[in-house]
Amino acid sequence: MALKYGRALGKIVAANCQGRILTQPRGTTLKTIRTYSASTGDEEPTAAGQTVVSERRGAVVTVAINRPEVRNAVNQETARRLLEELQAFDSDPDLNVAVLHGKGGNFCAGYDLKMLANQKAPLKLEQDVTKGPGPMGPSRLQLSKPLIAAVSGFAVAGGLELALLADLRVVEESAVMGVFCRRFGVPLIDGGTVRLPRLIGLSRALDLILTGRPIGAQEALAYGLANRIVPDGQALQTAIQLAEQISAFPQQCLRTDRSSAMFSCYDAQSFTQAMQYEFDHGVQVIQAESIPGAIRFTSGAGRGGEFS
Template identity: 70%
Template sequence: MALTLGRMSVNSAFRRAILSLNYVKGQRFNSSTSNKERKTTSSGSNGPVVSERRGAVMLIGINRPEARNAVNRETAQRLTEELSAFDQDDSLNVTVLYGVGGNFCAGFDLKELAHGSDSLELEQDVSSGPGPMGPSRMRLSKPLIAAVSGYAVAGGLELALLADMRVAEESSIMGVFCRRFGVPLIDGGTVRLPQLIGLSRALDLILTGRPVKAHEALAFGLANRVVPDGQALQEALELAEQVSAFPQLCLRADRNSAYHALFDSTSFNQAMQYETDNGIPVVIAEAVAGAAKFSSGVGRGGTFSKSKL
């Protein structure tokens, strides 16, 4: 089979795919904090954000349980630094975002906002700086899974929407609670939520600000898994490890193509072309070797959690 695409050779297509997969890595905002400084300031147990590496999976926790993990400026900065570092680290495949102490995130810290709009230092150009919640304007090149417990509301909901998947505990609550205080969704809520669950359901949440329990969130497609209380983080970690075990170039190409079709393509044909341009090189890079392993009996029978192809 001659793997060519018009006048573009497979080699040039492969280079284009790699550039495309790394393109979203440019959708981050530079931080003045070095990696060494980041580990000191944000990974300690007393910091507003904690992180822990588990093999090729990174756990990132919002650590302000006394404020239901509401995000202030320092927390927003730390979250941006942690997720940017994850995205740049080629040895990491998946990250899990969670809240310490029983709540995912209650949104932006309104006590800080009460001091006046000047305290926010908002960057209006979304391509030039982070959002109020920190990493909400980022487009990660690798999967993010949210482990949702307790409240994930207002800006906390927007952080959960940044994730590719959400594992929610049975007693968890999601919602646009900022509706009652006149605080707008400026961390991607009006952009991601309609695409995720449809305009009608999104407007139901956006206009009413009502609480959404876990099983309704699951029915909406807002949650991907519902687990007993206290198990979201462990379930999310196991899910992340499963995703991390798959061939990563193929996984990221498919993920990137799905996001491109949803947010960037202007037509069906353009989306299909993008999928093809970025999929064909993966056939050479991973699929041929994967097919050979499958032929030898590896990975058959749907044993995805144990697959090391």
């Protein structure tokens, strides 16, 4: 297992240093549909050369990093487009869940270090995290609706940070995750040191942050970093099916419970404050969704734990 990761690590290092990328296209059962553009709000055919492409499927939207020639490493244009697409998703009342993935067999290899190395002017970054994009684009967002990451190939460095932005991660069997930027002195400034310890605990997070070592899907699952493991080539379709399942639930209640969990994890200063937030926001759902749901239950829906 270590030899497999060592070989994979050698390939990506060589590819980064030589400015070339080894691609491994993956199959998918997702049928081609029309592209949603955040800039126009209209549907249009996927344009060649777009660094980010989005596709609507009912109340679910998929957002794809489209730079397979560099393992979907993110440059400034890609960061801007990712931010625009996820902001468009969050503000669209017709969309309930987004799926983030990468084209061409990899999720994201992090920030484009080749571009950074060739930067002639000083890199301008917004220092106030309450304003503007993060270096990877949407990493500073606090979305009001669920985001699922469909992880294939490499999800490393800033790519790992993008995966951490998601609520859930569907991970393919051969996927590799890790803080690979440790090797080159590139810090985690897109939420990696904030979200990773919350998800998997400080001890395990420090193991990954300090060593930069790669971990595979099974270890990621044991850590709680992966939520589902699927065969290679199936992460996107599985993530879409999961998104459609989540999208079918009463959304006000779902988003209220999600918001309370996020508040309790990141913002609450005490148990009492977290409990008060949960009650104050949850009670507002009862008239809108709980009573109609109770009526459906008494009519026979959902008996025996049935979800259909």
